[in-house]
Amino acid sequence: MTAAATAQLAFDGSHVDGSLFTSITDFARDTKWLNTPMEVWTNLGLGVFAVLMLIGWWKARRRGTAAMTLALAAPVAVVVAFAAAEVVKKVVAEARPCRSMPHAYLVDACPAPSDYALPSGHATVGAATVAALFLLDRRLSAIAAVFAVVEGFSRVYVGDHYPHDVLASALLALPIAYGTSLALRRWAAPLVASLDRGALRPLVTAEPRTVVQHAP
Template identity: 50%
Template sequence: MTTSSPPALALDGASIDGGLYTDVTDFARHTHWLNGTAAAYSSVGMGVFVLILLAAWWRARRAGNAAMTTVLATPFAVIIAYAANTAIKDVFQEPRPCRALPHDFLIEACPPVDDYAFPSNHTTVAFAFVAALFLVNRWLGSVALLAAVAMGASRVYVGAHYPHDVGVGALVGTVVSLIVVLAARRFCRPLVSRLGDGALRPLLTAAPRA
């Protein structure tokens, strides 16, 4: 019986920055007081970005159709960024660091073999929110950026990803989100304007009728 060979493009993440990953997880080994908080944020922290998006929607009601179009396009940008990132994962099929470096400290349980590491889905989604939110409001975008950096750091801290998984995930999320949102602002803004004159007006604008 023959065994299948690994894909030609499979990444050996440990050879890229495995040493830095080990440094971070060793830090986690000696900071047990932070482990629970980091694990919780790594798991459910995406809710923070939903709350920030709701705040952006509330502000956008007073900021005009371009801002509201951006807010409405953000969920689509996040979904498309996630899909693109998943496709990249399937191409490179980088094993999780918990398999390449099994003796390193681990907080989050090691995922199944076919749940690949490169790039980080959590980080991609977080930075997709950030890119869109900056186009609505710089202050909210800055808050989201801090939350996204914390999310990316937490994914390495809990042992789920190498640092380069997080860096490339941030790049994928930012680029895809900007493309989707800027396209929506160009082509969908008239539609949002028309909807703002109809039954959805209270949801789309706080401006008084002319």
């Protein structure tokens, strides 16, 4: 199937909230000084979520097996949510705004026609991180939530997604990541406990190994 045919068969999401999309992209047109920072952030900003999960893991090393299990479950939960989003993206097959609304002001380049819009993978990672960290550290989760909102806004600002794409990402990622973390907290705890007794112990705990001294 040609690229033109793929684009023609894709769902046109501009009828959902195209006016809100253009309001945001018009704002982008009026704030060109912000275009480059937002374009850089929308991709590199994903690293912030990785750093937050890394901080969660580091702090969990002093909090016991239950916390460490949740810390190690966080990236798994994000990957599961992202994979689910990719499946939904292929099923819905919504055309990118650059194809449905080519006359809108767009900061980012238009991707291939087969790279669909709903849900946003970037926004999915942000929302999934919020949910995955919620059980581990509420403060880190709150920080992730702030960055997730900025990430979601940036996806619309640069013209890659409609607002409803970002909203759908949150509605999909939050329960999936939260549920995955809950499940792993129960199922993976014995495995994490076993790591505490092996060569990988420094990765799961900061507590010194207890040396048992036998009486002479």
